[in-house]
Amino acid sequence: MPAPTRPPIHAVGVRKHHRRADRPALDGVDLTVAAGRVCALLGGNGAGKTTMVRILTTLTRPDAGTVHVAGYDTARDGTRVRAAIGLVGQYAALDEVLGACENLEMFARLAGLDRRRARARADELLATAGLTDTGRRPVSAFSGGMRRRLDLAASLITTPRVLFVDEPTTGLDPEARRDLWAAIRALADAGTTVLLTTQYLDEADALADDVVILRQGAVIAQGTPADLRRLVGEPRWELREPTLEDVYLHLHTTPGDDKATTR
Numbered sequence: 278m279p280a281p282t283r284p285p286i287h288a289v290g291v292r293k294h295h296r297r298a299d300r301p302a303l304d305g306v307d308l309t310v311a312a313g314r315v316c317a318l319l320g321g322n323g324a325g326k327t328t329m330v331r332i333l334t335t336l337t338r339p340d341a342g343t344v345h346v347a348g349y350d351t352a353r354d355g356t357r358v359r360a361a362i363g364l365v366g367q368y369a370a371l372d373e374v375l376g377a378c379e380n381l382e383m384f385a386r387l388a389g390l391d392r393r394r395a396r397a398r399a400d401e402l403l404a405t406a407g408l409t410d411t412g413r414r415p416v417s418a419f420s421g422g423m424r425r426r427l428d429l430a431a432s433l434i435t436t437p438r439v440l441f442v443d444e445p446t447t448g449l450d451p452e453a454r455r456d457l458w459a460a461i462r463a464l465a466d467a468g469t470t471v472l473l474t475t476q477y478l479d480e481a482d483a484l485a486d487d488v489v490i491l492r493q494g495a496v497i498a499q500g501t502p503a504d505l506r507r508l509v510g511e512p513r514w515e516l517r518e519p520t521l522e523d524v525y526l527h528l529h530t531t532p533g534d535d536k537a538t539t540r
Contacts, residue, residue, distance in 0.1 A: 283348045285439045285470035286310035286333065291342035293328055293494075302328040303339070304494040310487065315461065315471045317485035319478070319521070324491040326474035327367070330443050333472070334364050347438050363437035365428050367444045373417040377408050377427050380416060384431045402430040406460070422453025429460055440464060442473040446480060458484050478521040488521065490528065497528055 286308060293303040303325045310316040318326045331337040333346055335355040344351040347361035371380050378399050385395035403409045406426040416424065425445065432440060442461065446454040461484060465471050475481055481488050482502050489499040498505055505524045 283345050284309050285312050285347055286316070286472060287345045288329075288333065289343050291329070291332060291339045291344060293325075293332065293337070293339050295328075301494045303332075306342075306491070306494070306496055308489060308496075310470055310472055312470050313465055313468050314486040315465045315473065315484055316487045316489065317481035318472065318474045318489050318491060319476070319481045319525070320474075320491035321476055323493070325494040326491060327443055328494075329491075330364075330441050330472070330474060334362060334441055335359055360435075361438045363432035363435075363440040365425075365432045365440070365442045365445065367447065371416045371424065371427060371431070374415055376413040376415055377406075377411055377419075377423075377430075378403060378413060380427065381431060381434070385434050388434045390434075398434060402433060405433075406430040407456070420453070422449050422456060425449060425453070425457055426460065429457065433464075437469060439470045439472070442471065444475060445473055446475075446477065454480070478525055482521040490525065492528075498524065 287310075288306065288308040291303050291306040291308070292301060294301045306325070306329060308316075308329070318329060320326050328337065332339050332344060333351065335351050335358050338352065346358045349357045349361070351358050372383065375383065381399035381402050382395045385398045386392070390398060400409075406429065408423065408427060408430070411419070411423065416427065419427070429442070429445075440461075445461065446457055449457065458480070461471055461473065465486075473484070485502065487500065488502055488505055490497050490505070498508065502521060505521060508524050508527060
């Protein structure tokens with residue numbers, strides 16, 4: 278049965294309130310991401326980013342709202358959603374004793390590939406991740422950047438239509454961050470829709486086609502990085518354009534309605 282024609286990510290009025298929390302984790306969030314775009318959910322700790330990703334990936338049910346991913350309703354067609362997506366969580370889900378190649382082969386077998394195809398796919402993904410020369414070393418000896426690249430490779434075993442990446446570069450050095458950015462950008466350029474969460478303003482500015490800024494479970498601004506930079510005016514006397522950091526500070530310090538949204 279073909280998926281209905283919808284944007285790869287389409288959520289309307291999503292609400293979620295965790296037990297014992299004094300406010301909703303998500304308070305009526307709308308989110309649409311077009312095919313082949315990188316969308317960054319930007320916000321600090323507690324903004325609702327991870328909760329939104331868990332709902333989009335069927336790990337958590339919303340209290341209200343409708344959610345469609347890869348054309349399917351996450352509440353009614355969770356199995357189809359999970360078959361169409363990849364997920365890279367905040368922490369690498371890898372076997373520390375096995376090498377990179379063995380980890381990828383294991384994930385490929387779990388995805389239903391036979392032994393020969395699993396090995397071939399593992400070799401392909403090792404090359405894509407730039408880890409061919411380290412394929413037999415145990416993951417326990419890997420740097421943080423190598424682990425994240427391997428975790429990203431594992432999420433691509435079945436070439437997902439939609440990829441979710443939660444806090445992709447937390448704790449990585451600048452070179453490792455740039456390498457991971459390049460890998461994510463290449464996936465989008467090849468047609469994969471990517472939703473990533475981040476606290477890093479420079480990451481959203483450099484990587485995302487679209488940015489959604491969350492605060493306390495609500496969308497306070499959204500648009501392209503250029504759209505959001507225009508919220509704080511034209512280039513300034515120091516001869517630079519506003520960055521997303523300027524936007525973020527502007528939205529958190531300007532008196533009045535903080536839910537004005539750029540579309």
